Amino acid sequence: MTEKPKLGVYVCHCGINISATVDVEAVSDYAQGLPNVVVARNYSYMCSDPGQLLIKDDIKEYGLNRIVVASCSPRMHEPTFRKALQEVGLNPYFLEMANIREQCSWVHQDREEATAKAKNLVAAAVAKVRLLEPLAPREVDAEPAALVIGAGIAGIQASLDIADAGFKVYLVEQSPSVGGRMAQLDKTFPTLDCSACILTPKMVDVANHPNIELLAYSEVEEVSGFVGNFEVKVRRKARYVDVSKCTGCGDCAEACRLANRFPSEFDEGMGKRSAIYLPFPQAVPAKYTIDPEKCLFLTRGRCGKSPKCVDACKPGAIDFEQKDEIVSFKVGAIIVATGFDVFDANKKPEYGYSDYPNVITGLEMERLVSASGPTGGEILVDNGEEKIVPKEIAFIQCVGSRDQSVGNEYCSRVCCMYTAKQAHLIKDKIPDATVKVYYIDVRAFGKGFEEFYDRVRREGIRYVRGNPSEIFKEGNKLVVKVEDTLTATPREDKFDLVVLAVGLTPRSDDRKIIDLLRLSQSPDRFLMEAHPKLRPVDTASDGIFLAGCCQGPKDIPDTVAQAKGAAASAMIPLARGKVAIDAQVAEVIEDTCRGCGFCVSICPYSAIELVTINRMGNMVEVARVNEALCKGCGSCSAGCLSNSIQPRSFRDRQILPQIAALGGIE
């Protein structure tokens, strides 16, 4: 740089967040005396309009060419101040922030020492900012299409919103039908809307929408590229049924030699299906699928003289020659809506889920009360001796939630309310039933939830505060052993049916999507958002968004809200048609790179590849950074033995003086 550095230093009070602990006046006075500093000021809120104006006016008046803002973490306001610099014609990257809030005032109490540290941090920022280089952000075209992974209510809603806005959507669902968990539910709390009635129209919409390409019974195999330009490969699994011919009549399933022999996944194993099946009557697409692990013809090569489904199918849709097919396409954004698993009640052996047929999970209860369920909505349970209509029914809350013994510390957020709803439905169908709910505490936080909870208590549902320790059998009754913690009384209550209000857990097959998209998990193992408050639908990777329970347990309205949020966020690059690429990314010094590939292995974003170049007549391999993928994290730089890869603005020659200044060396 030929221009002499002229620095402005701006110390923020952040209300009293900083000024209560740090003598901001003293810091700005100190900064005034640092080399190349033309002007140093302090102000109550640097990020406010007047604060920014202060900087902009000084840049114009004093011809400042480097700015230090001593305030908060750069995460929130670095973009704010960069923009301010840019507005008055200064390169936005001629800015360095000294974090005197999170790294100083918030973590110290001694005013004198905190002030001394703040001065050090400012001196370090001053030392570095002089050496920053001008950078120019670039833009690349974005593909006006989106990939939505998972077609539960979250994926369906996100797809519909994006498609309605006029963009192409590829909706990938691994099971044969869209609908997800919501399709399994009977009524929804607290309004008692019929789940299927409100969901099925949306399921039909995604199948018919001109902008949505529905890829059911398919799995994402490969994703490469970056925001605006993801290359996606999807495997369409063979259904062994020609979907263009299948009318969904069901003759095949009835004819199947193994008709109604396998537990139906949709009915949580309580109903049966054939080897060729439609997961449930309202399935979309309404096309049959042959289960390749069950079908006699596919597993053994023969099925009597000829497969019965082939004989039964009038349109001739059965096609055993069908193969998996790979579909490739390009999208600008990706929404992950892979949903959840229900907690495996076998992990709480004291409740005897696998021992007693009349200990069931909440989701099984959903199917049991559903008119489309295995009993046609009649509540019938097997007490080990006979099928009965249960008269005494218990619900146990927080099974697999808020429970460190199974590794799930979180609240699953829906169990309190689905229990209340199911208790109500039972009371509705069996008016003389006694229903008890064992709870730790009831969390009825949503709109209309508390009112609903009050309503079911008025209906005579008994709430007993206590976490049962054991369930055992006595005669043909189940005994729940529990301490009523409100009265400190040990109890042994007898029941015909116990419903375990199992919580939500991350999907067991999440690992695949995590590896494919390089996502992170939060400590609860759900997928992690970019910021818990301000970026709840974003991931750390640009252009990849989260919707629904893959990010954490939530109910239907929250899921839909998040899906709509994710859709809106995903549409930003699609609508702009361009994506900005940050200039603060790693850069390879090709002259010294020896092409060992350590950085390629280390890079968490797959942003580096080896390319062959001609170096003084020799063809050698060197690393090259894909600037659109690089996040500037610097891992590569730490691993590079020849120091040939460094993030811009964090080069050795920029940060070493910064470190030296921290240590008091100028």
Place this chain on the structure above:
Amino acid sequence: MDLDKLRKTAAEVVSRDDVKYLIGWRRGTFGYRVAPHFIEDAAGVDELIFSPLCIANLANYLTLTEKLPVPRGQEADTRKVALLVKGCDSRAVAQLIVEKGIKREDVVVIGMPCPGMIDWKLLAERYPETDVAAEIGWKGEDFLLIRGEEEITIPRAEVLAEKCRLCRHPNPVLSDITIGEAVEPWAVAEDSGVAEIEAKEAAERWDYWEEQFSKCIRCYSCRNACPLCYCEDCILDRLDPIWVNRAVNFSENTAFHLARAFHLAGRCVECGECERVCPVGIPLGKLNRKLARTVREEYGFEPGLDPEAEPFQASFKPDDPEEFIL
């Protein structure tokens, strides 16, 4: 050692169209000296030797060629380089392949099982060099020195190089052609050198290394002889920024040696070249072996055994131990 077979094989290899030259050893100019020998045609093989004095690791030369600029109008010579390797040298080749320093297909490895090498300094102490050309070979477990009429059997323990006492891989880990029978790995002595330093108090260790590093004259021989120090532009030579000052003093010398040792963690194949070439006798092997042992024991990784391995410094496992982090 079947020298005739070695020379015959070497002659065949250098006569191949796809081989540029063969790197081996020849007798040096005086006494016990041995020099690297670059053979471009079959005539050169007559001078080729393999004796207990061929301790130098020639893998170092593999990475030199591509650094030479190709004169304008000429094409780069992309033919293979043939290389004679002992067990330890072959590990350097394997590690170079792991970190893409060379390509497997660009090198013809002629492996020679190694019964152990002589520490030239120990030998010269006991049997001073003379003008008479000396010939040294193996005799059973021991070494045989033939000098004019003299024929002396030297007990193995008397002159065996330290790195060979600790050698666990005397047979080449990779080779295209192997000459000689595989040798039985011998019982490896406990690395008393490292244990001795580990047993010291921190202050004593500091004093020990202060004394050692203070001797350093920063000739960079250790770096230059190391087959795995081959960056185009070593960061210890850089001027922007200056990581290690050029001043020769304890502080800068320490920075240099520690940077070098850490760059070799999980990469050093313990060939001992750094220590061998050090003109002031700094026990660099102890430093390298300490790091190698940590990598081996904490991470279960030993470099230079598998050319397909993932490079240690670039691999990560969630259960990697972190005990050594203070």
